[in-house]
Amino acid sequence: MKREKPQSFNTVPIKERLTIPRQDMPEQDALLRSTNFLEVNLGFTPEQAVIEAQRCIECKNPTCMEGCPVNIKIPDFIQLICNKDFMGAAEKIKEDNSLPAVCGRVCPQETQCEQVCVVGKRFEPVAIGRLERFVADYAMLHGNGSAKTIEKPKPSGQKVAIVGSGPAGLAVASDLIKEGHDITVFEALHEFGGVLVYGIPEFRLPKAILREEVANLEAKGVKFIKNFIVGRTMTIQELMTDEGYDAVFLGLGAGLPRFMNIPGENLNGVYSANEFLTRSNLMRGYEFPEWDTPLYRAKHAIIVGGGNTAMDAVRTAKRLGADEASIVYRRSEEEMPARNEEIHHAKEEGVQFLNLVNPIEFIGDEQGNVVMAKCLRMKLGEPDESGRRRPIPMEGSEFTMDVDMVVIAVGNGSNPLIAQTTPEIETNKWGNIVADDDGRTSMEGVFAGGDIVSGGATVILAMGAGRKSAAAISEYLKEKVGSVT
């Protein structure tokens, strides 16, 4: 990693730094916010950001950086905040992460950079995520790229197609446009951003942020085409042979909802998390009938699952007016994959948690609407291959709950469309595309990364995979030119 020793701008003596309390981020009042879709977290003030930045002890071997999947130069950007050079701090982050306003909001920092922050060994770790968010927002507010006129690199004469506009695709676009390639992003839906627009709700990640990021990339020369399904509107082969794309990146995401295969799952009112969240976020069902797409407003909603998706769904159900909105999860809270912050926020908003419970059947009325969930209580056994303790049903523990909506949030599989239309690309038994560490697939010139390769993961891992692929694509294009001339 090329990183010169940062200049320190922190004037607080080391010992005193450890006495500064971790700064709380202002947030909307829980009672109020559980009735609206406005952003929950309000972000640091500049004063708070500087105080928080002063808590960093500038480690010689900054472990925080090792904890970050894309190795953001964390102590360097934090030092710039100490010096109130917020634009400089933003630039520093952008050397490694093109979507800091997104990552500052949705990355699970407590299990990444902040988990290994040295200060955190004895005190609370430096709030790296909140600082990242602060500088990203600051830079957006104070004219991002526009301050510096955008220098467009010399055109390379080579064309790259990026399929999917999620974090993986956007990261590739951001890296490759810098090299003068002709970049086009193709998106199946009518908005860009992947899960960031259709899955993660406005109250956690405002859409305006994504639109701005896309606009920034557009300003740099990236072309964006929506309503275009690669595989259907045009195949990968056609893109390469008829349209002259020299390389293709597939950032398709893991968009195929999993169900539990239990009776009653097709009753009205039983949703996949993808459908429920898409209706709400992408189609703005929460503003029905001002917006046209309808969405159930439940009295008693249960959401099955324990990840971020489940938390987003349950908090959405609450905001749509549910008297009771509960998480039903078959393990204990300790094993929940969701971020701590989301679990904590959900609780504050009045979400109930039914842990060690698993539904086995949904029961409907005459019209086919779900009215009841039959569940079993579980206990935890030995750890399974995921390392988490295996849930075991408790005999005779069956009980029922009155519900008028169920959201199944137990994970996603891979959409088989590309595998169906492009047999040259190897997939594994889960339908994920097989790619090497640098994203090379079994088809020449075609790269892949993000959830379509790894299975459902995180924004930053998808971006990290995108950046690796971008580097490999860059190499590939150079060799291609070399072999022609």
Add this chain to the structure above:
Amino acid sequence: MYKILKAKFIAPNVKSFIIEAPLIAKKRQAGQFVMLRVHDKGERIPITIADSDIKAGWINIIVQGLGKTSAHLNTLEAGDHLQDLVGPLGLPTHIENWGTLVCISGGVGTAEALPIAAAGKAAGNRVISIIGARNKDLIIAEAQMAELVDEVRISTDDGSAGRHGLVTDVLQDIMDEGIKPDMIVAIGPLPMMAAVSNQTKEIGIPTMVSLNAIMVDGTGMCGACRATVGGKTVFVCVDGPEFDGHQVDFKELGMRQKMYKKQEAESHKCFLEKQMKKLKTEQAEEVSS
């Protein structure tokens, strides 16, 4: 934005559109559909591609005004634009030379049956079309169909055209005449497809139906369009839209189609009120000017 090149009512409340979409025109096959949005706060709805012209770069869709979105769509004219249009979606119809193919369609389903009838004919089948409707005015695309197939038979509920009765009666007539269909395709309202499937199951004629499940993305991402076929859950938008009629759980699908009945009515009412208001102000302006 996707430009509407031509628009014209072909039956009460049923409008035919020619839309500029060269890429979709080039790719589409029988049985496939598009997802569209009329405006930027609109719902995404699936509509079958009835016809296309690769050279001129357009597709044809035929839309029945049912609720808010389709009614709004049917107020558009040539020169107007759709907000979004994506496709072609769904699996193409499986076509082979079965022998005698009977295409049964009801209402706006006849538009969806056209490309299948054409493909069936091209594959060497003898194709008989049965078109059913409540009354004479609601029969669409009869002339287009007549050009494609060997024979068209009509039935109306009120007897105002063709045979007085249902499409199932016409099918019975055909068999009574000693013609044995080798394959049946039924497209139209759910009760009609269910009735045909019931009838043909008893006598053992393979029957394909096109399911109109409620959709959101149309790409297999959300699971809104799921139906039960042969005891298994399918996603209509990617596994279909055509399935073996003898295996479909029509009762469940019927209930799922009514999932948003109350909200749909509310949305449609809002739309009609807005239209009325617009009309009134337009009239007032006309009077005052």
